[in-house]
Every structure is written in C-alpha cells, then in structure tokens.
Amino acid sequence: MKQRHAAAWAAGVLAVTGCLASAQAQTSTADGIAQYRALLADGNPAELWEAKGELLWTQKRGSKNLSFETCDLGKGAGVVKGAFVELPRWFADTQRVQDLESRLLTCMAAQGFNAAEIAATPFGRGEQVNLEALVAYVSAASRGMKFNLPQGRTEERQMAEAGKRLFYFRAGPYDFSCASCHGEPGKRIRLQDLPDLAKSPGDGVGFAAWPAYRVSSGELWSMQRRLNDCYRQQRFPFPGYASDATIALGSFMGVQARGALSIAPAIKR
C-alpha cells in the first residue's frame, strides 16, 4: 500500500515537471517562430505584390480605361497613404460600410469590370490576383500607422456591432464560433499562437498583421481570404467575397484594434 502511494506520488511529481517542461517548450517555440519571422521579414515576398499593386494603381485598365487615381478609399480620390488603417468605413456614394477589398471592387466596377464576376472568382485566379496585389500596395502605404476606424456614423457602429455578434455566434457541426479560438489569450492551433480578438491584441498582431504573405502557401492573403479560411476551419458555409458579414467582422476587429500599429503586409508561416 505504501509502495503504491509512493509510486503515485512519483508519478505526480513527474506529471508536474512534465507540465513545466512543455510550458517551457511552448514559449521557446513561440520565440522560435518570432525569430523565424524576423529573419524572413527582410526579404518578405509581399514586396513583390506591393510592387505589382503600385503599377496597377496608376495603370489605365478596364473597358472605361481608368486608373485607380480616381478611386476614393476614404481619404479622397487617389489617396492611398493612411487609407488602410481607417477601413472599413461608410461611403456616401455606395451608401454602404465597406472594407478595403469591397471598396477596390467598387473602383474596379467604375473601371468597367464586372464586380460580381470578380467576387465569384476563386482566390488566386484571374482578377483576384490583381486584387491581392492592390491590397498589398494599399496596406503597405499605411505601414507603421495606428488603426483609427471612424465610428461617427450609425451605420459604422451597427456594422461593428453586427461583427461582434457574428464573432460570438456559435453554429455548425462543431458548435464553433470565432470566439472559440480567438476569445481568450494563450490559445493556439498546433504551434501557432492565436491572437485574442475579443480585445485589442496589440501592435502588429491579429487584425494589424493582415494582409500577409504566407510562406506555407507562397501566396499573399487578404483579410477576405483569411476570414474565408477561418470559416472553412469552423466548417461553416463560405461567406461571399466582400459580403456584409465579412465587412462586419472586419469592422469589429478593426474597432478592437484601434490604436494598434499596422505591420501589414506581414509575413506568416
């Protein structure tokens, strides 16, 4: 009996030290990933998308032969700097709250493109490739600036509130919500630390780190694509590209991230 007790005690000690060891391994893994990102940041291939987007911005395209210099991202026609950190916002011409991608779609429609057709195109094909480049260029122009989403209008506040509800909405075969993974600090999927989006995750984390170049797929992901993949992981039906649901989630995360520095386009594993 005594022996068994001692064995149980020893096992308990082992379990405790085991926990300590794994906790240590976790922080060093996170540090390792941070180091990996820092090493790659110097040659972040997102720069290739930025360069392409910059060319596209001034190019006259579409059946109307217009460049993006007539495109208003909220800071006036053709103004790119500082626009990203104030999106999503309300636009008078479309009478909608729009995020960067949906606004770029509006501008492309003005150039003579079929916005609905582009929205239905799978990521990484056709005009979606150009959209990703534009997203990289526009977000890069606000690198190092603080998020400052306008919330002066009822529509903007409603959008952020709708996003909050979507964020906590549990559904699907896994009874999942965004908050299941992103609602408290210290959660992770395998090695990847997950940002706590229920409050401001801080400078260059979460909303402030997208769009980003993903080394694993060799592609630049916009916020729309990031959200699309979150929906896939939750086994939800895919949200429509630039749909109100995605803009609402963007508004919610953007409002939460107010004051955080944007490092987009960032680099991710």
Added chain:
Amino acid sequence: MSDPMRIRAQVQGSGAVVRVLMSHEMETGQRKDAAGKTIPAWHITEVTAALNGKTVMTAQWGTAIAKNPFTQFTVKGAKAGDKISIAWVDNRGDSRTDEVVVA
C-alpha cells in the same frame, strides 16, 4: 510576362551587399493538380549577377529553390553609384533582367 524583381544593393565595408527578391512559381514538377495531372516543372535554371556589365556571379538553380526566391550576396569592390544587374533564365526559356544602383 514575368513580374519585376526587387533588388537592394548597399555599400558595406569594401563591397556591397546585394539582396534580391524574385517573383517566380518555382514549380518542381513533382506536384499534381486537383485532377491528378502532374504540374510540369517550371523553375529558374540560371541566375547571373553583373557589376557595371561585368559578370561577377553565376548560379545554377533547380527545383529545390523555394517559390519567390530571396538571395543575398556580397560583391567585393563595389562602390556607391555602381550598377548591379541581376538576370534569370527559366526552363521555359523565359528571362528577366533588372538593374539597381548601389546606394
């Protein structure tokens, strides 16, 4: 047509550090598409670096190089104002040359 490279060249000590980011698919020829068909190999085969028109480095690349490759090297004796040009050729015969002035 291929997308432009991003090249940065900065004087460091008695030479210049050159950093190049290339835009290329670098398809290995080992992957299959959704229909199960092999995606044909498509990768850079040769990279050439020149200082004021004189070749200073050549490299033979293959399928083991990553997509959108990044490369960094030092050119001895390069001074501010010198021209560094980088050229690549891929296995489809496509090529691209970009030039930058050492800063």
